[in-house]
Amino acid sequence: MIEIYQILLNHFGKQKWWPCRTGDRFEIIVGAILTQNTNWKNVDKALDNLIKNKMLSKNKIKKIPISRLSALIKPAGYYNQKAKKLKAFVKYNGKITRASLLSIWGIGYETADSIMLYAYNKPYFVVDAYTKRIFSRLGLIKTQDYEYVRNYFESKLPKSISVYKEFHALIVELAKRHCKKEPLCRECPLAGRCRHAKRL
DNA sequence: CTCCAGGACAAGC
DNA sequence: GCTTGTCATGGA
Secondary structure, three states: OHHHHHHHHHOOOOOOOOOOOOOOOOHHHHHHHOOOOOOOOHHHHHHHHHHHOOOOOHHHHHHHOHHHHHHHHHHHHHHHHHHHHHHHHOOOOOOOOOHHHHHHHOOOOHHHHHHHHHOOOOOOOOOOOHHHHHHHOOOOOOOOHHHHHHHHHHHHHHHOOHHHHHHHHHHHHHHHHHHHHOOOOOOOOOHHHHHOOOOO
16 A cells, blocks of 8 residues: 555655645635535635635634625535534634534534644544555455445555545545546556456 | 636435 | 435636
């Protein structure tokens, strides 16, 4: 597994995730919620709107009317749902752990682990749809169950925050560049490992 | 025009 | 328990 990480790192270079302009962890959390099933470019516009209107803070999100909040994050799509999710998150006051994040409405496994890893620097491997798709097509995982896949990666990798961060980012980069193109295995850095004729 | 993007939740079976 | 529908903009 670490070999695959090295191949991707050598091929694409460091991705330096999570993108964050303010350097504030709250921006990472908001981004993690807004990017659910959504292109990052759209999320970027929504974050721009929040920053330009000086609304990117826990207290501001608490106080802003939900109708205005949803208008500001509109480019990110699902804006009504996501406005509710942001409200649900800022309403929570307790200690932030993986379990407590999962108890908040609107935060599922991937979002919780993204927040833990990239905002709080805790060693949870983030599993997204790309990860499941690519590694099952490589023949390395049997099921798509989230916790199974996360456990698989965490057990086969050194427990390193930076490796977890980069690897997930590299998987997304690999997917963006090669998962859509057909046939896969020519320019793909994992070509030699792909047992499938189809694309990753 | 269709398809999908760094998901999560609820309803239906 | 597992499968399907819903949420929605913007770019390819």
